[in-house]
Amino acid sequence: MDDPAEALAALRAARRRMAGRARWSFGRHLAVGLIMGILIASYSLPGALPLLGLALCLAAVVLIVARDRRRDGFFVSGYRPGRTRPFTFALLGCVIGLMLLALAARHALGWAWAPLAASVPVAALVTWGSLHWERIYRRELEDAEDGA
Amino acid sequence: MSIEGLDPLIHPPARLQLMALVAEVTEMEFATARALLDVSDSVLSKHLAQLAAAEYLALRKATADGRQRTWIAVTAAGRKAFAGHVAALQALAGLAAKGGS
Numbered sequence: 320m321d322d323p324a325e326a327l328a329a330l331r332a333a334r335r336r337m338a339g340r341a342r343w344s345f346g347r348h349l350a351v352g353l354i355m356g357i358l359i360a361s362y363s364l365p366g367a368l369p370l371l372g373l374a375l376c377l378a379a380v381v382l383i384v385a386r387d388r389r390r391d392g393f394f395v396s397g398y399r400p401g402r403t404r405p406f407t408f409a410l411l412g413c414v415i416g417l418m419l420l421a422l423a424a425r426h427a428l429g430w431a432w433a434p435l436a437a438s439v440p441v442a443a444l445v446t447w448g449s450l451h452w453e454r455i456y457r458r459e460l461e462d463a464e465d466g467a
Numbered sequence: 468m469s470i471e472g473l474d475p476l477i478h479p480p481a482r483l484q485l486m487a488l489v490a491e492v493t494e495m496e497f498a499t500a501r502a503l504l505d506v507s508d509s510v511l512s513k514h515l516a517q518l519a520a521a522e523y524l525a526l527r528k529a530t531a532d533g534r535q536r537t538w539i540a541v542t543a544a545g546r547k548a549f550a551g552h553v554a555a556l557q558a559l560a561g562l563a564a565k566g567g568s
Contacts (some may be wrong), residue, residue, distance in 0.1 A: 321560035326483060330553065333484035336503050337491055361511030389531065392494045401491075426470060 338460035340391065341453065347383070348449040354379045356442025358416050362425065362434035395456065402459045403452055410448040418439050472555030474548050476521050480507055482514050486549045489524065489541045497537040517541065523548055 354376050363373020388394050397407045417437050425434035477486055484504055486526045489495055501511045515537075518524040523545030539551070 323563060326478075326480065326556050327553075329480050330483055330487045330556075333487045333503065334491065337488055340499075340503070379544040388494070388496070392496040392502075393493070394494050398536055399491075399493065451469040 334460045338457045340393075341395070341457050341460060343387075343449075343453055345450070347387075348453070349446050350379070350446075351449045352442040352446030354367075354383075355414060355436040355445040359441050360438035361433045362418075362422060363431055367432075396410060397452065403443060403455045404449075406455055408451060410445070410452075413444060414441055417444075472551065474552040474555075476517065476523065477549060479514075481510065482518060483552070485511075485514055485518070486541065486545065486552075488540050490546060490549055493520065494527070494540045497539065500539060502517045512539045518545065520563070521545075521548075 358372055358376040361369045361376075364372065372419060398404065417440065418434075421434040421437035424430045481504055485500060488500060488503055495516075497508075497511065497519055500507060506514075515524060515526060519526050521530065521544075522542055525540045525542050528535055529538060529541070530536070
């Protein structure tokens, strides 16, 4: 393949084939949202129980990663470089902000239910965010201008 | 086609496509890469060995469901080399387009 345009076309074709595989079910996105929601909701629990929530959520993440690898034959980190990264950090910022607000309300105002209340919008936001992340990723692969 | 800026190790079509695929994921399993590239086991193994020897790719063996599988990841050096190669291809394609117009 001595023609650079031909080489770039082959590269684009490979990325498009990859885009065809980069699809995850709504259940998979919902699972990620629920994990984040449960993590935050667990801070409504007394004593050291939030640590149990954290451990359960970490275990769930490990299971999801293992399932992705087994089902797809590849794994893509949410923090990968590319168009998805700014979105990942924006989403993470929103989640951390909501979590800090809920924890502040719990500790400063004594609202033990605040993390539980915050868990609902966090779960919804992360589920939507996960779906949107997939769309950005696939679009990047589909219309990649050979960007390495 | 000038070879300036091009990496001869990445230049063969199958290796270029392999690098393009692996650069987009954290890790990819051997069988998935083989299916996406539509090449045989032996051809993919040969390309992997050459790219791994240059430390462009990292290979990891893991056992799953009683079978040993190979997982492929791009290294920082591989990502840099791939980006440089693609930039060189783009520059050459741009020059060729200008020359042809």
